Amino acid sequence: MSALVTVDPLVLAPALAPAVGVVLVLLGDALLPRRGGGRWALPAAAAVLVVGAVAAATGPLRAGGATLRTLCLPAPDGACLWTADPRTSALQTGVLLAAAAALAVRHDGRPRPRDGAVTATLLLAATTGGVAVAAARDLGSWLVALELATVPAVALVALRGTRPAAHAALSLLVTSLVSFALLVLGAALWLTATGDAAFASDTAGLAWTDPQRRAVLVLALVVLVAGLGFKLSLVPFHAWTPQAYAHADLGTALFLAAASKLSAAAALLVPVSALAGAQIGGLAPTAVLAAPALASLGLGTVVALRQRDPARLLAWSTVAQAGWVLVPLTAPTAEGLRASAAYVLVYATATTVAFAALARTGARSLEDHRGLVRRDPLAGGALALALLVLAGLPPGVVGLVVKVLALAPPVAAGLWPVALVGVLAVVVGLAVYLRWFAVLLAPAPDEGGARPARPRSTAVVLVLGTAVLALTSALPHLLLGSLG
């Protein structure tokens, strides 16, 4: 017995990078307190995240498209605690880059963040969890990673120090605790049903054949979806979202809207891919996933139509888009899983760009964006493209393509209610985003006022995010091909 488990640090690098980053930032802060007010910590953390993202993105290339495994138990059991197929790697890359974008926006925030080291530590810790949960296949690591991804986010919201921020953090904290309790319960039920401490297709398939264990498995799925519903902002577990987005600083809001959603979706894909692998379908799992999906699509889209504060509009748009992430999963197949991952990646990119544009303009109402395309072509153009992608209208072709992909599995499976609500959500969603889009293009008000500062790192996020959206709009295969 030479080694209990095999460890491949290169495979683990996407999660190791932010974890090592936490240690480095804490060490640096201990050795050089007050140096530059701790502002060095944010760029350092962003650099670490980019390294992690490169490791995650190149993983499938190194493995030639095969699944990366490590932390494997010795034979005969041979289960691996870290299993990253190309889809997982793509989601991990997304989480890491979204977190780096959040740091960049936070770095430019006004007033200048004084607690750079704390922010960087919290954000890196949350990112570690978000990356690890995507590759976790056993219940224990999955739960721990998911919690690691959530708790620091609460502190990030609270860090702003204002009273509304504290309220928002409190509601987020309560929500996360309830969600954690549900997830633990769900994991326990899964273990009861399958007798397996991992999300595996074979044991889930066996449990499905026994009517009694099947009931427990369905219950486990209900509770797991409810627990993840909090993190994904699915109706009826969405109430914290508008509050947190509107009262946290924009960097944190970006993290919650992009990185957090990516890791939550990655976490959801773990049990669903176990079901899909066992070809478990039928009314029960479909209903469990379709009910929150349809409720989110309906409520999120309609309420977003009435918002005047851009952050709140994006919050309700998140609710609606979370519904879209679930739509392809209502018919759990390999295509559905890929469509869901593609959707959440595109959503996260577009939302990152939108929040970065919001941070650059500092607008507190939609009217503040009047004529933005003319006044600030970079922010205005990037925001316009992001909104078109979210709406699914060319020239934001990639947004349209992922909507097509998302609707294909339920239509192929003949789930007409899902298709019907999808059609309505597309149309009302157009109204939501075009309302904002129209303001961007309207004639600019004549104001000779001082031009606001144009922070550099947010501009980098805008340029890179827009480039990704434009490139994948021309060649959607670049995105979809990376999902295996």
Added chain:
Amino acid sequence: MVVSLLLALPAAAGLWLLTGARGLDVRPARRTALAAAVGTLVLAVAVVVADSAVDRPWLPELGVRWSFGVDGVSVPLVLLTAAVGVLVAGHAWVEVPAGGSPATFLGCLLLVEAGALATFTARDAVLFFVAFEVVLVPMWLLISRYGDGHDPRARTGAAQRFVLYTAVGSTVMLVGILLLVARAGTSDLVALAAARGSGLGGAGFAVALLLVVGLAVKVPVFPLHTWLPPAHTTAPTAGSVLLAAVLLKMGTYGLVRLPVSVTPDGVATLAPALAVAGTVGILWGGLVCLVERDLKRLVAYSSVAHMGFVVLALATGSETGLQAALYGNVAHGAVSALLFVLVGGLKQRWGSVDLAVRRPALRETSPRLGFLLLLGLAASLGLPGLAGFWGEWLALYAAWVPAGDRPRVVFVTCAVLAAVGAALAAAYALRVAGIVWAGDRPDPEAARTPDTTGPERWVLGVLAVAVVALGVAPMVLLTTTGDAVARIVGAR
């Protein structure tokens, strides 16, 4: 390869005008746009002559290929679109509406043209849908930003209604396409048309229903037409021309390409309903035109009536019917473009085109405009020898003798009622001619309506020649579409 250039040229020029050259002055902007449009027309002719096609993987995950090409059904529409593109770019010398930079306006025109060309050449169902959506945002911009400046609220409302109605239609169509692709296992339109709906099983009717309803919004078929009149009334002249001559054609082209070719049995079941809807549209449009005061809105309602003839012809399922539909499609493109340029010009001169306002007779103040208006109205009412005649006459004949599997009673009734609708068209055309052309005696004090000059005369002249040519030599167009139509109907 040429077909890729055909799509890339207007798209690239349009995007450049929208982004990089947004601040360009009106002179260089319209020269650029016209050059791009003329280049597109040359490429379109080259594509048709060389029968160019492109086919490469685009979205292997969905089995979608980047596949464009032309056949008999699409050739007339590709040429029509490219020609109309040149005319609307040339029309920028007559009028560039206020509301934003001229470069943005012209960029939107080129993007609509690019989207329409992609729609007419797409050989893949999902690609067709994506191309179909491309025109939405630029057209929305044209209406909401450059539309009639008198009533901003009405402008916003018209633009929103246009986007939301057509988005409902195209999303319903998308569901139909996805169901079709899932059941048939391919999204290649050529293969789908060859299969003629075999392999769809029980889903054939659902596919046909979704596709027909989705596309009917764009055509538009009564009662889904209510977005069209406000859009036409508010859109700038060039936007109206594109809307009537290009965008509506995407709907009818889609009906021919998708449901009629791919699920003939489902369409046969739906045909009576479609025929009745078309006939009601003919009568409804005609009746509204008898009382409508706004001349632009009147022309829009006459479009509803003309598209009713096209839909009726499509529903008959016979070779004649399909020919009539395609002919009526192109003819309506030319006639409505002529009328919209004319009416837009009158609106520019008079400030409004309210028929209740007494104005000096056009035939005396500006005889050239007056003559062209008469020509347009005559073509619109279906006078023999002009473009409108063949489409309507063939549609009526096809409805009288529908395909064997269609209920003859319904179609004969529809044919009779449609003939009544054609008479209504004569009535409203004469009404307009009486008010605008014959008009009141010119008041020597009143300002004279300036006649057409310069570029406007060229634009109108080309359209008038097209209207006459289509009417005098229908066989040129009918033989072009003949083979493709026989292929679509043939195996039935």
